[in-house]
Amino acid sequence: MNVLLIRAAKPLANVLLFLAPLCPLSAQPQPIYTLPELMDSAMRHLPLLLEKEALVQSAEAGIGEARDAFLPQVNVAEGVSLGSANDLAGPFLPVPGAIHPISGSIAGASNYQAVTGNMASLYAQYDLVTFGLKDARVASARAYVSLTRAELEKARYLIKWEIGKLYFNILSRGYQLAVDGEDVRRYEQMYAISKALTGAGVNPGVDSSLARAGLSRTRITYNELAGELRRLQQQLGYLTGIASPGIRMDTSRVGLTSAAGLTGPYPADTLAAGNPLEDYFARQQQQYRAQEALARKSYLPKLILGAGGWARGSAIQYSNVYSSAGEGLGYQRLNYVAGVGITYELFNGVHRRDRLNVLGKQVTAAGYALQQQQLSLHNQQMQADESMRTARANLAELPAQLQAANDAYRQKLAQYRAGIINLVDLVTASFELLQAQTGYIQTLNQWFIASLDKAAATGTLDQFLQTTK
Template identity: 25%
Template sequence: MFVQAQEQQPVIGLPHLLERVVQFAPSLSADSASINIRQQQLHTTSFNWLPALRLSYQTDIGTNNNLPGGYFGYGMVPTNSRVREAGNSSSILTSIGAAAFEWELYNFGAYDAQRKVAESDVVTEEAKLVQSRYQLQAFTIDQYLQLMRLQDLRFIQEQNISRNGEIRRSVMALAKSGIKAGVDTSIASAELSKARLVQIDINNQIRQIQLQLAALSGMTPESIVADTGIEQHFINYLPEQLNDTISLRHPLLDYYHSLYNNSLYKEALVKKNYNPRIMFNAAAWGRGSSVSASDEFRALAKGWGLERANYLVGLGITYNLFDVKRKQLQLSTQKASTTYALKKLKEQQVVLQLSTDQANRELVTARERLSEIPNQLTAATAAYRQKLSLYKNGLTDIIELNMALNLLYRAEQDYTVAKYNYCKAIFQKAITENQVDQLIDPLK
């Protein structure tokens, strides 16, 4: 069984890389900013109960020529309350100053419902951040394992190039002495070139993964070298140390559960928004006019200032009877959203359980492969050495030697893939069951 030498360049451990990704990843920074928005909205709801106090003062010049009769103002017709027996087009100056106070004293729980929705919005955004961190953690682990696999394959390829180089040197020596035909040299050179091309492709794949992880972690691509030494740690790891139950605090379940609760709170808010409202109103105002109380048109300057003052205080209740249908329609829509959120939660529970079952099955299969592959690797190594010795002594041809070399090459690749699949299955189980910390803590 081959053992890979430790990379000459300093490696980065998986726990350290995960910490860097959590600290630097742009997507997590955006989600954190979104939480701040929801927190500010929650803070805003704390002041929804505040009353309104409006101050106004105006001075106007115009006529005071009116007739009795009601009309709808629509906010466009200025008030002119005096009714005159005869028309009068004289201009008058009037002044009015007012302070109007309005307070929604009680709305049968609407304020509390607004606050609970805002709090639920914050919880949902926080759960979304945790979910994003969880998904990014899973992606980083997958890429790290891929990097380990490719580094192993690169090491195998370097060995394969070295063996092909050794064969080529032997072929050239035998061809010069006339023991072997010159065509063997061409075949050996072609095999060596093919091995180098495969190495170029592996290096490109490694670079692509390094670039992706660099963008997430803020590190330079060259500094991201996986620690292949941890493979043996995970091969010796007993998967029984991980539970077979999905944690109730799983990030994916938490997020969908928060969506469901958020929709329930919005249902309650819809109901509360259509409840009656008890209002407290108060107003004080003063009037001034260039027309006296005895209907005398005085100098316009008399319209400045305030001559008469009034106040009004009242307590009232308002309720729109025709809001019942609107309430039913809006509540029906919100209940549909609640049902959808609940179904998504149940769907995620099924998906997670399926992932756990698949990971358990893959663990068993991967362990069986790891148990059998050493036999394949030992036999392939022995066959290659025998064929190489026979070839150097002129007892076999280049074709059979290349077949033995390819057999050894595939056995080494199979061993690398088996290690990768086993490590991936362990992490898949840990990720699905939200036990990654338990798995990587011994590596810190």
């Protein structure tokens, strides 16, 4: 089959070499970009990709945050106060917003004299045993990094795929524009000949009118295609950050002979393991599973090691004598405490069950999403295979059609000049030639687009794109 493609490429290669100089991709000399260079420009320029790179960096910083969350907690406080210490003995329920004296005299009568006091405290707490919570939280953070990286690679992959399609479509439209330009020149020639023959009385005047109408039609077609080509160039400029009038693409290594060598690297019924379009959904499922593991550890008891100390000063002396304000500004007592405690919220079992139920559904949904993506990629691969088979079959016939159409047009042109045939016969021959040239270009583009789609589906997009540089 490769030999067939190489043979089929030769007539088209001659046509493209003839038409390429006619393709008005740029009026002024500009730098010529290879396809990998266009890709690199998009990777550096497109804000969407830069945003996702920043999100990856943010996720990576989250790993350090998860580790540091388990550092010892050390709180230092110092306060100087002025107020009354008029209290009663007995229990009370602390209410948010209520300020209760932490110590004071207990006397039979109320005493609203203001006194001073100060207090400094130091308290440190460390989760001595977390029952795997720390490792689970760090693992969850790592899974999130993998997910954000997969999302970045998926976005890059899709942009490369889109640029590849634009690249081949721009080439196709450029060659088609050259073909349409040749069609315009053929009608200009027909119009000039018909006017001469009409003026000499050989042909009726309707011939020149028909030729003029055909010339206008071909020019309109040419103008519409030129506008479409500019729109594709503008889209490529939007993705790459290169001004669209300055984009000239290196096509020196693009052709069916190159394409023939690429028919083999794709497995028939399998997908590549490193396909970013599939890997993203796999990472998403892993991230949900990491959250499941974190939830299981989050509701376990905590074994805490705590230690602290505080120094206290007050203007109220031990004999319940209210001294001057200055007496309460110095530290008079020092205390310390240390201990080990265990904490467990009694309804954690319910909370854990509810959370795991939510995350379990998310894991299941992510699994279905992965299966759907695998199914879609496999279907895309099969459709690309069918398009490539159709293109190869057509390429076996198109060279003969192109040669026959070209010979027929030249013969009809000579006959029309001699006045043997009418204009309709010549127009029909010109249309057949245009259809043969257009069919060749479209079939070539169909083969490349199908090859590109198959490469994207099988995870070999970069390998395919490198062959076109």
